[in-house]
Amino acid sequence: MAYSSTKAANLNVYIQGQGFPILGIHGHPGSGRNLSVFTNHLSKRYKTFAPDLRGYGKSRFNGKFEMYDHLTDLEALLDRFEIEKCLLLGWSLGGILAMELALRLPQRVTGLILVATAARPRGSHPPISLQDNIYTGVAALLNVIQPSWQWNIETFGKRSLFRYLIQQHTPTAYDYIAKEAVQAYWQTSTTATSALSTALRSSYNRLTELKQIHCPSLVLAGEQDRHITAQSSLETAQHLQNSQWHCYPNTAHLFPWEIPQQVLGDINCWLSLHPQVVGQ
Structure with a gap:
């Protein structure tokens, strides 16, 4: 993923709690509010930031852009709030951007929580009637x-x-x-959809670069996910240097909304095993 030379967009962001910063990145279609299943819980101990990406939610943007422009926006958000180090949590597209941000800013990313995502995303969705x-x-x-x-x-x-x-x-x-x-869904712009479609047509694949990511990673997947298959998530976990993998049976792409307490419990356990990712 190339780096943008365009000016950063000033993203709308939902902030909760106090403590070590956790940056949550939503998927497509989506908004920062979609991460409330995580932020309402994590903000009891940490300070969570959940922006609306460019072209999503309340972060309106006129004109076309490309996927890598999101990285410019997210780096600018870290600078804006003077966040020197943070844990990243990304769901679906947000997980892809989290991995890209970890590659781009390795000194600022302490850990990754990757939800229903992959560095070489593959789907198995049937035709839509x-x-x-x-x-x-x-x-x-x-x-x-x-x-x-x-x-x-x-x-x-x-x-x-x-x-x-x-x-x-x-x-x-x-x-x-x-x-x-x-x-x-209704607040996701056509330009955001176009940017994602263009990236997918380019056969996105960052598996070989994952060896550059050394921070701890938690990779979570739904066994019946048809949008980003569990197998492609497992492939990502296997290429990361320091990862833990969970696959939940009888769940799909929105599994954090299906089994929220189980997912949050596993995140809690992972955080207790890797206190360094939250500055402890």
Whole structure:
């Protein structure tokens, strides 16, 4: 991933807590608020920063840009808040950017928590039908009006594209979808989508560069993830120098919303084993 020469965008950022800084990076489509499952928990002990990336959420941006422009923006955010060192947590696209930032700024990144992501991302998503799109639209709309309505989950949710994003159609997962996913989808700009599509067409692959990352890494995956397969996440974990790997059965790409307590518990355990990543 080349480095940008464009001027950094001033990102909207959600800040919680006090203590060692943790920078959370969301996926596509998404916003900083999508990381609340992590930041609400971690901010009890640390200071969390969850920006809306350029072209997402409230970080509006006019004009085209490329994926590497996000790195310029994130480095500028660290400078803006005078963050000398931080732990990075990235979900999906955010995990890719976290690895890129660790390659770009190795002295400033103490550790990586990589969620449903890969340095050579591969998917196994089936073709999308018109019925898929219709059921997804209806399921999403009804879920916003009445979150976690069991009739909607059974009638539309399990037949919609949600079935590839989650495996456990629980009220907890649908509550997160209602509160955070739908708004983030509508706030994701076409230029952000175009930048991601261009990067994916270039057959992105940074596996060989991962040996340059020496900080501890926690790699988490959903066994049934069709967007970024668990196998590609495992491949990433195997190429990292100092990594721990967890794969959760009967979950998919949005597994932190399916089994939040289990995921947060595993993060807590990893942090206790690697206190240096939070400056201890």
